[in-house]
Structure formats: C-alpha cells, structure tokens
Amino acid sequence: MxxxxxxxxxxxxxxxxxxxxxxxxxxxxxxxxxxxxxxxxxxxxxxxxxxxxxxxxxxxxxxxxxxxxxxxxxxxxxxxxxxxxxxxxxxxxxxxxxxxxxxxxxxxxxxxxxxxxxxxxxxxxxxxxxxxxxxxxxxxxxxxxxxxxxxxxxxxxxxxxxxxxxxxxxxxxxxxxxxxxxxxxxxxxxxxPADQIAALEAFGTSIGIAFQLSDDLLDIASESAQSGKTPGTDLREGVPTLPVLYALAAGDTGADSQRLKELLTSGPLTDDALHAEALFLLRESAALKQARETVHGYAEDARRHARALPAGAPRRTLETLCHFMAERTG
Missing domain, CATH: 1.10.600.10 (Farnesyl Diphosphate Synthase)
Incomplete structure (x- = not known):
C-alpha cells in the first residue's frame, strides 16, 4: 500500500x-x-x-x-x-x-x-x-x-x-x-517552463543517487529490517556497496581496517561469525561515515536544484525530502 x-x-x-x-x-x-x-x-x-x-x-x-x-x-x-x-x-x-x-x-x-x-x-x-x-x-x-x-x-x-x-x-x-x-x-x-523542468530533472538525479545510497547504508547501519531486508544482506552476498568500496580504498593501516579489508576481499560472507565480525567493523569504520557524508552531499545538491523552483508548499516538500534522505541513515 x-x-x-x-x-x-x-x-x-x-x-x-x-x-x-x-x-x-x-x-x-x-x-x-x-x-x-x-x-x-x-x-x-x-x-x-x-x-x-x-x-x-x-x-x-x-x-x-x-x-x-x-x-x-x-x-x-x-x-x-x-x-x-x-x-x-x-x-x-x-x-x-x-x-x-x-x-x-x-x-x-x-x-x-x-x-x-x-x-x-x-x-x-x-x-x-x-x-x-x-x-x-x-x-x-x-x-x-x-x-x-x-x-x-x-x-x-x-x-x-x-x-x-x-x-x-x-x-x-x-x-x-x-x-x-x-x-x-x-x-x-x-x-x-523549460528552466524549471531542467531543475526538476537535475533534482531527480541527485535525490535518486541519495535514495539508492541511503538504502545501501541502511543495509549496514540499521539494527532492524528498516531497509526492507535483513541487515547486512548485501555484505553477505558480496555486493560492493559504497561503504565497502570506501573501506577497501582506505589508506588506514590499523588492525581493524586491515582485518576488515581481509574479510571484504574473501568473497560473500556466508559464515555467520565472519559476517557478524565484518558488519561490526564496517559499522565502526570511517568508511561508513564517509559514505554518509557522500549521501549528504547528493541531498544538498538536490536541495540546491529545488531552490530554483517557485517558493511554496511543493518546494518545501522537496527540500524536506532532501533532509529526510540525508538523515535516514543516522
């Protein structure tokens, strides 16, 4: 519904x-x-x-x-x-x-x-x-x-x-x-008019990227099934979402970072203990924070495009949607 x-x-x-x-x-x-x-x-x-x-x-x-x-x-x-x-x-x-x-x-x-x-x-x-x-x-x-x-x-x-x-x-x-x-x-x-249609299309691109990224972050960050699936499903299936890619690209040589990279490059994490370990390390990593900042950036870009539209309730709704999308991942 x-x-x-x-x-x-x-x-x-x-x-x-x-x-x-x-x-x-x-x-x-x-x-x-x-x-x-x-x-x-x-x-x-x-x-x-x-x-x-x-x-x-x-x-x-x-x-x-x-x-x-x-x-x-x-x-x-x-x-x-x-x-x-x-x-x-x-x-x-x-x-x-x-x-x-x-x-x-x-x-x-x-x-x-x-x-x-x-x-x-x-x-x-x-x-x-x-x-x-x-x-x-x-x-x-x-x-x-x-x-x-x-x-x-x-x-x-x-x-x-x-x-x-x-x-x-x-x-x-x-x-x-x-x-x-x-x-x-x-x-x-x-x-x-054409300029406002173009602004809406640009808004749609930015909010669309934020929408997908925030869904991917929820798969990692949520303790519940807020994302519509069991948390960590992408991780278990070896799907390379943005936090995972940031973690793999990180220059951090600390033990936790190195262990996370080792787990993430071992293939789909079907073992429950290894999956739980990787999920914990990813939730505590700088990569998750970096991914959240990326979502915020796309949401803010969408807000900028929305500001080119006429003021009023429809624009306020688009701007509130941008805030919602940025904050839904914590």
Whole structure:
C-alpha cells in the first residue's frame, strides 16, 4: 500500500495522496491481459507494494502546476511499470528467491516467464507513453537505454576504472535516471517552463543517487529490517556497496581496517561469525561515515536544484525530502 510520508507539506498532502491512489488504480488496470497467466505474474509485484518513490516524485513535480490539475497520473504509471519491469529482469539475473517479502516471480514461476512478463510491462509502459505524446515516448526510450547501460556496466565491473566512480555512475544509470525522468515528466505535466523542468530533472538525479545510497547504508547501519531486508544482506552476498568500496580504498593501516579489508576481499560472507565480525567493523569504520557524508552531499545538491523552483508548499516538500534522505541513515 502506498503511504504518503510525513515529509510532505500539509498543503499538498491530500492532493499527493489522491494522486498516488489513482496511480495504484492505473497500475492494476495496466497489467491486465487477456492471457490469465500474464495477468497473474504481471500483478505479482504490483500487489506486493513497494515505496512507489517514482510515482511520488511525479506527484510532487505535478504540484507545481495549477491547483486541482489532474495530469501526470499516466506519466507516473509509465515510470512505475518501467521500474517493475527492471525488477523482474534483475531477479532473474541475480537468481533472487525473494522480492518485497514474497517469492520472486522467477522462483515462483520460471526465469523465462519472469523475463517475458518484464518485457510485457515495458510494452505496456510504452503503449501508455504513446498516448502522452512524442516527447514522453522519447524520454522513456532514452531512460531505458540508460538503464541498460547501467546494468551492463554493473555486470562487467569497473574494468580498470576507479571502483567508486564506477559504482556511482552505475547508480545514476540504474536508479537515478528513472527518478530524474519521473521529475521531468511531472514538470512537463504541470506545464512548467523549460528552466524549471531542467531543475526538476537535475533534482531527480541527485535525490535518486541519495535514495539508492541511503538504502545501501541502511543495509549496514540499521539494527532492524528498516531497509526492507535483513541487515547486512548485501555484505553477505558480496555486493560492493559504497561503504565497502570506501573501506577497501582506505589508506588506514590499523588492525581493524586491515582485518576488515581481509574479510571484504574473501568473497560473500556466508559464515555467520565472519559476517557478524565484518558488519561490526564496517559499522565502526570511517568508511561508513564517509559514505554518509557522500549521501549528504547528493541531498544538498538536490536541495540546491529545488531552490530554483517557485517558493511554496511543493518546494518545501522537496527540500524536506532532501533532509529526510540525508538523515535516514543516522
């Protein structure tokens, strides 16, 4: 279920909540197919819920338009369908058994069915975008190309490039590009001038990177399942998140730093004792603080772009979102 977060200004909260409710209806309608199996598998992740962050960004951008404007719902559906399609494909590539607390589509059905239904969601998104005009189609195609580029870059690795720079570029291409396009489409639906649409898109890129990085930090820093998964999951699976990359690049020659590097370079930490040791050392390391500072930097950059937008409740909400994103990791 979509929940309007507390950071949304009271003056626009009701409008945003209604917008997101309409998007839920649109998503459920979009995944219906004459073929029952397609409908069942396509609805799997829609019904599982999620943050709906991309529709939220569209909704917030739309608030800069005329009061009561109902445009932007289809744009939000296009973005969320595109996002969901990538999750079906990612789970196949990662051989993931779970997604959003339920069995992943690939484990519940098969890899082939999950891939085909991901393709179906992309086709449905394209069909809806076609009804929004040529520019919306062009933006969705550009975003898909960037998503593929990011996925490919993640798959092949840095290949001699700086691992930290490579990691941040992958996040921009795989995650932030959808959020940036969401902001742009919302600004277009609101009828904003070109300079303000550009500011929204730049905001979306920066807040999108902060969003993904903060999720990765929660996986390390949270004592609960605040991140939506068991803390330390990325560490256990050998996923190189930003704190890990900072720890590996650190010049600290202390015993704790060296031991952490030894653990992090030993592969996936499937042994419970070694995993707990690495998680403790990483939580106490300067690398985690450095990663938090990086999140704060992207959040502040997003705030700077938001300040180019008209003053009022929508801008206050974007600025509060920046603060929320910077502080959610502690």
């Amino acid at each position: 979509t929940v309007v977060n507390d950071f949304i200004d009271p003056e626009v909260r009701e409008a945003v909540s209604g917008f997101l409710g309409d998007v839920e209806v649109g998503l459920r309608a979009a995944v219906v197919s004459p073929e029952p199996l397609i409908s069942e598998v396509a609805a799997h992740l829609v019904e599982a819920g999620g943050k709906r962050f991309r529709p939220l960004v569209v909704a917030l951008a739309c608030q800069f338009g005329d009061e009561g404007d109902t445009r932007g719902r289809d744009e939000a559906v296009v973005m969320e369908l595109t996002h969901l399609a990538t999750l079906y494909h990612d789970d196949v590539m990662d051989e993931a058994p779970m997604r959003r607390g339920a069995a992943s589509a690939n484990s519940r059905w098969t890899n082939s069915i999950a891939v085909y239904v991901g393709d179906y969601l992309l086709a449905r998104a394209a069909a809806i975008a076609a009804g929004l005009g040529e520019e919306a189609v062009r933006l969705q195609a550009r975003t898909l190309a960037q998503l593929v580029r990011g996925q490919l870059a993640e798959t092949v690795g840095p290949r001699g490039a700086d691992p930290i720079r490579h990691h941040l570029r992958v996040i921009e291409d795989k995650t932030a590009c959808l959020i940036a396009t969401s902001a742009r489409l919302g600004g277009m639906a609101a009828g904003l």
